[in-house]
Amino acid sequence: MTDARQPADDPDSPRAGEHVSRRGLFAMGAGGLVVGALAGVGGTMAAHALEPDDNGEAVDASVSYPFYGTGHQSGVQTEPQRHCVYMTFDVDPGTTTSDLQTLFARWSAGIAQLMAGRPVGVVQPSRASAVAQDTGEAADLEPNALTVTLGLGPALFDDRFGLAAKKPKLLAELPALPSDNLEESLTGGDLSLQACAEDPQVAYHAIRDLARIGRGTVSTRWTVMGFGRASAGAGQSTPRNLMGFKDGTRNIRSDEEFEKFVWLGDDEEWMSGGTYQVARKIQMDIEIWDADRIGDQQDVFGRTKSVGAPLTGTAEFDTPKFTEVRHGEHVIPQNAHIALAAHENNGGIKILRRSYNYTDGINQYGQLDAGLLFITYQNDPDHFARLQKKLGSYDRLNEYISHIGSAVFAIPPAPEPGHYLAEKLFS
Amino acid sequence: MQPSNRRLSAGAATAAALVSAALLLTGCASDGQSAAKQTSSGASHVKIMLTNDGSDDACALDHTSAPAGPITFTVDNKSATGISEVELQSDQRILGEKENLAPGLKPVSFTLTLDGGKYTVYCPGGKNENIAFTVTGKATAPKTGSVQTLLKQGSKEYAGYVDDQIAGMVTGVAALKTAVDSGDIDAAKKAYGQARPFYERIESDVEGFVIPGTKANDNAGNLDYLIDMRASNLDDSVGWHGFHAIERDLWQGGAITAGTKSLATELQKNVNTLASLAKKLNYKPEDLANGAAGLLEEVQSEKIKGEEEAFSHIDLVDFAANVEGSQQAFEYLKPGLKKIDASLTKQINTQFDKVNAMLDTYRDPAAIGGYETYTPALKARDANKLSQAVQALQDPLSRLAEKVATAQ
Numbered sequence: 001m002t003d004a005r006q007p008a009d010d011p012d013s014p015r016a017g018e019h020v021s022r023r024g025l026f027a028m029g030a031g032g033l034v035v036g037a038l039a040g041v042g043g044t045m046a047a048h049a050l051e052p053d054d055n056g057e058a059v060d061a062s063v064s065y066p067f068y069g070t071g072h073q074s075g076v077q078t079e080p081q082r083h084c085v086y087m088t089f090d091v092d093p094g095t096t097t098s099d100l101q102t103l104f105a106r107w108s109a110g111i112a113q114l115m116a117g118r119p120v121g122v123v124q125p126s127r128a129s130a131v132a133q134d135t136g137e138a139a140d141l142e143p144n145a146l147t148v149t150l151g152l153g154p155a156l157f158d159d160r161f162g163l164a165a166k167k168p169k170l171l172a173e174l175p176a177l178p179s180d181n182l183e184e185s186l187t188g189g190d191l192s193l194q195a196c197a198e199d200p201q202v203a204y205h206a207i208r209d210l211a212r213i214g215r216g217t218v219s220t221r222w223t224v225m226g227f228g229r230a231s232a233g234a235g236q237s238t239p240r241n242l243m244g245f246k247d248g249t250r251n252i253r254s255d256e257e258f259e260k261f262v263w264l265g266d267d268e269e270w271m272s273g274g275t276y277q278v279a280r281k282i283q284m285d286i287e288i289w290d291a292d293r294i295g296d297q298q299d300v301f302g303r304t305k306s307v308g309a310p311l312t313g314t315a316e317f318d319t320p321k322f323t324e325v326r327h328g329e330h331v332i333p334q335n336a337h338i339a340l341a342a343h344e345n346n347g348g349i350k351i352l353r354r355s356y357n358y359t360d361g362i363n364q365y366g367q368l369d370a371g372l373l374f375i376t377y378q379n380d381p382d383h384f385a386r387l388q389k390k391l392g393s394y395d396r397l398n399e400y401i402s403h404i405g406s407a408v409f410a411i412p413p414a415p416e417p418g419h420y421l422a423e424k425l426f427s
Numbered sequence: 428m429q430p431s432n433r434r435l436s437a438g439a440a441t442a443a444a445l446v447s448a449a450l451l452l453t454g455c456a457s458d459g460q461s462a463a464k465q466t467s468s469g470a471s472h473v474k475i476m477l478t479n480d481g482s483d484d485a486c487a488l489d490h491t492s493a494p495a496g497p498i499t500f501t502v503d504n505k506s507a508t509g510i511s512e513v514e515l516q517s518d519q520r521i522l523g524e525k526e527n528l529a530p531g532l533k534p535v536s537f538t539l540t541l542d543g544g545k546y547t548v549y550c551p552g553g554k555n556e557n558i559a560f561t562v563t564g565k566a567t568a569p570k571t572g573s574v575q576t577l578l579k580q581g582s583k584e585y586a587g588y589v590d591d592q593i594a595g596m597v598t599g600v601a602a603l604k605t606a607v608d609s610g611d612i613d614a615a616k617k618a619y620g621q622a623r624p625f626y627e628r629i630e631s632d633v634e635g636f637v638i639p640g641t642k643a644n645d646n647a648g649n650l651d652y653l654i655d656m657r658a659s660n661l662d663d664s665v666g667w668h669g670f671h672a673i674e675r676d677l678w679q680g681g682a683i684t685a686g687t688k689s690l691a692t693e694l695q696k697n698v699n700t701l702a703s704l705a706k707k708l709n710y711k712p713e714d715l716a717n718g719a720a721g722l723l724e725e726v727q728s729e730k731i732k733g734e735e736e737a738f739s740h741i742d743l744v745d746f747a748a749n750v751e752g753s754q755q756a757f758e759y760l761k762p763g764l765k766k767i768d769a770s771l772t773k774q775i776n777t778q779f780d781k782v783n784a785m786l787d788t789y790r791d792p793a794a795i796g797g798y799e800t801y802t803p804a805l806k807a808r809d810a811n812k813l814s815q816a817v818q819a820l821q822d823p824l825s826r827l828a829e830k831v832a833t834a835q
Contacts (some may be wrong), residue, residue: 120549417530418531
């Protein structure tokens with residue numbers, strides 16, 4: 001491909017300088033056909049009128065993030081894309097340390113290709129008896145802001161690969177948490193891949209082809225296909241989860257907060273610039289929720305449904321007043337979701353939420369099977385555990401949700417050009 | 428209708444000719460590099476560097492020619508994320524290659540003894556996929572390489588294996604008919620389990636035959652349909668026939684009726700017809716490779732899902748037979764394949780070992796066919812494990828056909 005994207009200066013934003021013009025291009029592309037049709041009437045006016053109202057939500061398929069030399073892996077601070085496929089893997093019995101190195105190197109090269117909107121090899125080999133390297137379904141699609149993020153689970157540092165001494169300091173299986181309803185088949189894994197993109201087929205293709213590259217070394221363990229981002233990045237408006245409420249209003253946004261709560265400084269040297277990922281598959285009883293009266297729904301969250309304002313305020317970003325009492329009762333109930341999760345009530349702890357809504361079709365009772373793929377990033381997995389210990393015990397939301405899947409992973413930093421993810425782990 | 432193996436090889440030959448023509452049109456820049464010099468060990472050294480220039484991946488040689496004799500090619504992927512393999516070819520034949528290349532890994536080498544002539548370094552995914560490489564000095568006449576001899580020998584021996592299985596199938600089905608005729612349902616079930624594996628071991632070689640005088644697209648004359656049709660591919664206009672109709676009577680019906688007996692008689696007749704058609708076939712190396720991969724597809728699409736033996740649930744018996752047939756085809760190719768691609772050979776070996784070790788855990792001498800019954804509960808518990816192990820074998824095995832089809 002000749003239109004390969006150049007690395008951006010700021011790893012976590014699509015090249016700021018070109019962003020606007022790319023959006024402009026998108027608008028022209030979208031309006032192009034209509035412009036032609038209206039040419040006799042006055043093309044300029046038509047094109048102008050058809051430009052989308054760009055409030056930061058327009059999707060620009062041509063956006064591409066760099067893979068190498070960005071310090072942190074992308075897919076963490078990156079503005080959440082609209083779709084995400086998450087998959088965990090187990091390393092196959094008999095795999096050697098050198099097989100694992102080859103896997104990480106092949107995956108890294110593959111991810112670099114995919115994020116640039118290129119195939120992971122030949123789509124249509126010239127010899128008829130050859131098998132294609134890339135599966136092809138994303139061949140005509142643009143990069144779509146794809147990011148793929150690799151995570152390493154606690155079990156990888158057992159005695160299989162001689163990596164025990166390099167285990168990230170805070171990486172350990174999560175403790176059993178209140179209200180856990182975990183299913184074995186949706187829990188754990190030696191490795192994780194999170195592929196997020198503006199186009200679901202681009203995200204799925206990435207996971208599919210990386211799983212294919214890994215075959216013989218790793219086997220799939222569990223996966224969730226997330227649609228519709230349920231968390232906001234710095235420049236984005238707050239989206240809604242499947243309960244219809246805005247999710248992540250008080251999410252981490254600023255670089256300072258990322259430094260303080262997400263990125264690792266003095267962990268193992270090879271993990272410097274990394275972070276920890278917690279993934280939870282949270283099933284929602286959405287039909288039961290839908291039958292709940294609005295007053296109760298708002299008390300469960302502690303916010304209004306439409307605006308997303310705290311019950312003590314009028315606008316979304318008003319600071320909640322957890323101590324405010326009216327008629328002898330707390331305006332935001334003390335066991336409302338936002339009250340229990342708030343940093344003010346948790347010794348200042350904040351975690352980055354990067355969640356997606358999911359659906360698995362219809363369950364055995366004929367009800368819609370859906371929920372939230374809750375992915376968090378933090379510089380100490382215990383921050384998640386502390387919050388969930390409290391939420392699992394007291395959250396009014398527990399009546400409508402169930403944590404059915406769980407895993408924790410160390411997220412190594414991004415590689416420099418010519419190197420691969422977690423390469424330093426083996427030196 | 429021709430057996431599938433013949434059709435496949437014809438297709439491959441056409442494709443090779445097309446590729447050949449395409450390559451002649453592709454000019455290959457040589458950049459005027461000097462010839463590699465022989466070192467004291469007698470081998471010349473050529474470096475193949477894979478780099479990305481900021482937009483494209485490219486493949487470059489430090490020398491584009493070398494004197495005839497041993498030549499060591501060292502492949503170093505510095506930054507070309509889109510190139511994961513490199514081959515040295517002569518006239519479309521792969522002489523040597525390295526796979527699993529990626530930035531950050533150590534350079535890897537392969538050494539070949541080459542006669543004078545023109546060669547191509549093939550870098551799939553690179554901006555310049557084909558780079559001309561010249562070996563100077565004695566050019567010998569094209570010879571029938573030992574690899575070809577080994578592959579051909581293996582294919583010939585494999586034909587003997589197929590004939591043995593056909594003979595076993597004829598005997599096994601005769602025993603099944605005798606047991607059915609006797610009315611002893613337990614003996615019939617046992618004979619069914621013993622007869623099945625022969626067909627399953629060579630399924631990919633014997634499908635595609637029709638009763639002489641019938642049309643290829645008519646199931647009433649399609650021997651594979653008449654012998655091995657299942658509920659899932661039932662053609663209502665032709666109805667139930669063959670192994671699985673008998674299976675249905677024995678397990679679901681729980682009785683041997685006059686209908687069961689006529690099904691057994693018909694099955695024996697069709698199996699004997701198939702045996703007369705399929706014996707003494709000739710196979711090309713790529714037929715073995717495609718057959719080996721095809722049998723694993725059968726495992727994935729039918730056995731692991733429990734669709735093949737829907738009434739008796741002896742799917743693991745068929746599973747083991749498919750794997751055995753696949754491995755036999757591979758084993759007959761192995762002496763030649765080792766010379767073409769030792770690492771792929773090893774990889775396939777390892778994965779066969781894993782699948783076989785896993786299958787061993789299901790052995791049960793008391794069960795019909797010698798393997799545990801593939802009950803819905805067992806399927807729910809282990810289908811994922813079985814499928815992933817087979818897939819891990821299927822992926823390297825699917826690359827076999829190209830290797831042997833292009834071997835020198």
